[in-house]
């Protein structure tokens with residue numbers, strides 16, 4: 001990078017959209033070229049923090065694989081075409097697919113990167129709804145449908161996911177490693193500072209089968225066998241209901257206390273210790289600590305959501321908070337109403353967890369939260385039901401199970417249209433490649449971060465640079481396509497910045513003051529108002545439902561997993577976000593596809609550090625490198641996700657899913673490991 005000061009050097013304030021933490025960034029440009037990226041010290045939340053991914057925003061923007069122009073045609077036949085020709089062709093192909101096979105032949109997959117394309121919010125789903133297609137798939141269904149199901153069953157709304165309260169004195173991180181991920185359904189920039197302060201002001205416990213970077217700063221680390229956390233949670237709820245519950249709170253704000261007590265009655269200390277492998281004294285110490293503190297914050301992550309016990313574990317983790325009166329109250333877990341969404345001011349009819357029918361080829365799967373599970377897409381394609389798919393900011397080759405089968409199915413589609421920023425394995429299979437404006441080329445507000453931050457905040461960023469080459473913002477692409485299909489979505493014909501602004505402003509409805517407050521500040525607006533005790537008010541009789549039948553039934557039929565052998569667990573890496581930056585572009589040190597094994601397990605299998613290994617499950621193989629590391633507990637194999645080569649998705653299956661949510665089981669999977 002050049003440090004020369006030239007006439008056209010300028011800086012711009014923005015926020016990073018590579019994950020949901022939305023850290024403030026200051027970008028220095030020479031002309032249209034990013035020459036420096038720094039953390040924004042004046043940002044009230046991130047306070048100058050930027051992780052290595054954030055520091056690579058410029059490299060991502062100038063990536064040699066950036067998509068510059070629309071590409072039409074598969075494989076060797078790919079040719080650049082003007083936008084008009086691309087959109088006419090795509091709309092024509094979608095239209096004739098629907099004319100031939102009906103609206104269910106056209107579907108969309110929305111990945112994590114589309115979630116932050118805020119000016120396009122809702123357009124894709126609206127298009128399908130107008131066409132009468134139910135084929136709407138999102139990465140939520142391979143991420144946390146269990147948590148949303150629990151929220152809906154207990155609190156009546158699938159997006160009401162609590163975050164640790166600022167003043168928590170006992171924080172328990174279960175199956176999440178914010179030091180790498182910056183949180184799962186909670187977003188924290190500066191994770192080390194937050195974790196340290198929770199440990200200093202009270203206690204921080206980490207429950208994870210791996211000794212994570214978060215465990216390093218914790219008061220205590222408990223290492224359960226993968227998939228067994230529900231035994232611990234059930235025991236805690238059982239004992240807290242005997243001694244330690246906030247009965248006044250339960251009387252006022254809960255129904256189903258008796259049914260909950262009956263459901264957890266069989267879960268004794270012996271069963272919890274034997275099943276989880278956590279020593280009895282550590283479990284008792286946690287119970288004692290919860291009683292002593294009175295309130296607790298149980299912060300969950302993918303380690304629970306990916307397991308075959310996800311629904312009951314997440315429910316019981318909520319119940320530890322509910323019975324201690326910690327939900328929706330200071331010192332426990334806070335429901336952020338959102339600066340934009342203002343959930344606490346809205347009225348809604350509480351939902352009860354009822355589901356729509358699954359897709360034709362997988363009728364046993366349910367449609368929840370208006371979405372069909374990703375686990376069904378490939379079956380839908382193989383059955384010939386789904387023939388045209390539009391991918392928005394996602395990577396099905398790493399996100400869905402069985403990548404080879406996914407690739408074959410994507411190839412079989414009549415139309416595979418992909419809106420992405422970088423040429424990758426998915427665009428290579430596409431019939432229509434639509435080059436999107438990336439984060440520095442768009443105005444945005446952090447819609448994804450809105451409800452799951454530790455503060456109520458919002459921010460606005462304008463475009464740092466104009467979209468380069470022939471790239472277009474996704475809202476424009478969808479608006480153009482919708483127009484050609486005779487549909488109506490916000491967007492319109494104009495790709496300029498003014499239209500983008502108007503789309504964002506529309507999200508604030510008639511609240512012009514709120515929008516103006518955002519526009520008037522250079523970074524985030526933080527609201528000091530912290531409403532508590534508002535979620536109960538949304539429920540019939542002001543009561544949370546503690547014992548939903550579906551979950552009680554599931555708990556009663558849980559069988560402890562078999563012991564022995566090696567078990568796969570999942571892990572995020574600091575230096576990439578899923579597949580984004582997995583190639584290490586612009587990073588001083590790239591994330592590596594290494595699988596962690598405990599030294600003793602490695603020794604028993606004749607594996608040395610750095611060896612090429614083959615990990616096999618009942619469904620497939622993963623060829624990768626071994627890292628011998630004491631952080632992995634005995635019996636676990638910790639594989640990162642997001643690499644197209646060395647793809648952990650090869651070890652899981654679309655058939656091995658949670659029956660209620662369709663979520664593929666991705667942790668606690670039995671595997672074997674040999675040297676390659």
Ligand SMILES: Nc1nc2c(c(=O)[nH]1)N[C@H]1C(S)=C(S)[C@@H](COP(=O)(O)OP(=O)(O)OC[C@H]3O[C@@H](n4cnc5c(=O)[nH]c(N)nc54)[C@H](O)[C@@H]3O)O[C@H]1N2
Nearest residue numbers: 175176177181184226227301302303571572573574577578
């Ligand atoms: N740097 C970076 N940040 C990211 C991402 C990324 O790829 N890289 N991805 C983003 C996305 S899409 C998501 S969903 C979030 C995920 O965010 P997190 O859920 O925090 O993801 P991880 O950091 O992998 O933490 C999951 C932890 O669960 C543990 N675990 C596995 N099985 C079990 C189990 O059975 N019980 C318990 N108690 N623990 C278990 C694993 O060892 C691991 O430490 O991160 C987001 N942020």
Ligand SMILES: Nc1nc2c(c(=O)[nH]1)N[C@H]1C(S)=C(S)[C@@H](COP(=O)(O)OP(=O)(O)OC[C@H]3O[C@@H](n4cnc5c(=O)[nH]c(N)nc54)[C@H](O)[C@@H]3O)O[C@H]1N2
Nearest residue numbers: 111112113143393394395399419420438578579641648649
């Ligand atoms: N085996 C296994 N499978 C998993 C997981 C696991 O841990 N193990 N994790 C699961 C989870 S939690 C998730 S969320 C999914 C992840 O699923 P996805 O969201 O499908 O995966 P990503 O790699 O995040 O895909 C993001 C894509 O968006 C592109 N992109 C980046 N910026 C932009 C932009 O500004 N605009 C547009 N339009 N595109 C952009 C990137 O180039 C990339 O191709 O995978 C799930 N699958």
Ligand code: SF4
Nearest residue numbers: 016019022023051054
């Ligand atoms: S933590 Fe997330 S938002 Fe912050 S710099 Fe890193 S990738 Fe960007």
Ligand SMILES: [Mo]
Nearest residue numbers: 112139142143
């Ligand atoms: Mo995710």
